């Protein structure tokens with residue numbers, strides 16, 4: 001594994017002439033592993049939370065494959081996903097739904113993992129299009145993964161190549177039902193099977209040069 | 216003068232100066248000639264300085280596995296005349312090396328970086344040649360080489376979801392549309 005020079009432990013000279021040591025992977029990232037987020041103390045409260053969560057789905061605006069093009073019309077008056085409490089956000093910190101919109105090269109997978117891990121709990125993942133389900137038409141490609149659920153906890157798949165905006169809207173409705181039923185537990189599943197996910201991820205990402213968990 | 220005549224005259228002029236091959240007329244405004252490896256640079260410079268081919272459109276490679284050769288194609292464009300000329304260079308496939316032209320067209324450095332990564336063709340002296348370009352952490356032989364078995368690699372590297380079926384599109388659609396045969 002080749003580590004990028006800027007990630008290596010080294011001495012740095014500051015603007016005031018003082019030399020100090022930096023170790024980017026330790027200094028810039030929190031090393032604490034992720035933890036399971038327990039449900040609220042009583043079911044009726046958890047149900048209320050889940051209702052609220054289902055009604056504010058904020059999507060990370062990160063398009064990986066061709067399917068991303070179908071999200072644009074959803075933001076326009078023609079399909080207007082906003083009327084369902086669905087909106088797009090520019091950063092992982094502000095989003096709770098990650099739509100993997102199509103084929104995912106191993107290079108993008110690395111960024112997708114980082115983005116997913118930076119999202120706040122509770123968070124959900126939708127796999128959009130056949131590429132995320134079984135590789136789609138990139139099934140024999142040297143550089144794309146074939147099963148998204150090996151690498152990230154997927155709550156829901158939307159089939160098609162590519163799925164139309166209506167299919168996405170219907171997917172949002174199904175996701176809402178899952179969340180309200182308390183089944184949107186992807187983030188906890190990720191934590192519980194953390195080692196399994198990490199092993200799968202590291203099997204395909206050959207130049208792993210990031211911390212194991214990117215807060 | 217038609218585009219085709221311009222192209223043919225250009226070829227005649229080139230032929231008088233360099234050992235270029237026959238002109239392949241793809242379209243009136245697009246032709247290809249083969250140039251021996253060692254004459255590429257002088258031919259490129261001549262075309263650029265004397266014939267107005269100032270734009271390098273692309274630099275790409277073809278793997279002629281059976282012949283044991285790589286073909287490099289330098290596509291040049293003459294903007295005022297709106298004609299394109301491609302120069303083909305054949306290289307032996309083993310330890311393929313080609314002279315870099317990044318000093319003539321800086322953009323060539325990017326193409327050369329890609330060709331180094333995807334075909335394993337070396338361009339000594341080209342800037343940042345050995346930095347990763349498209350792939351990250353690639354360990355196998357360059358993936359655009361034709362002896363690289365993409366399917367085998369995909370099966371070994373990535374877990375597949377069981378139950379996937381592959382149909383021949385033509386037969387499948389026929390079945391779907393005319394189930395009783397017609």
Ligand code: SF4
Pocket residue numbers: 065066067101102103128129130131132136137138160161162163
């Ligand atoms: S499923 Fe189809 S539309 Fe979606 S990313 Fe794959 S090839 Fe593109």
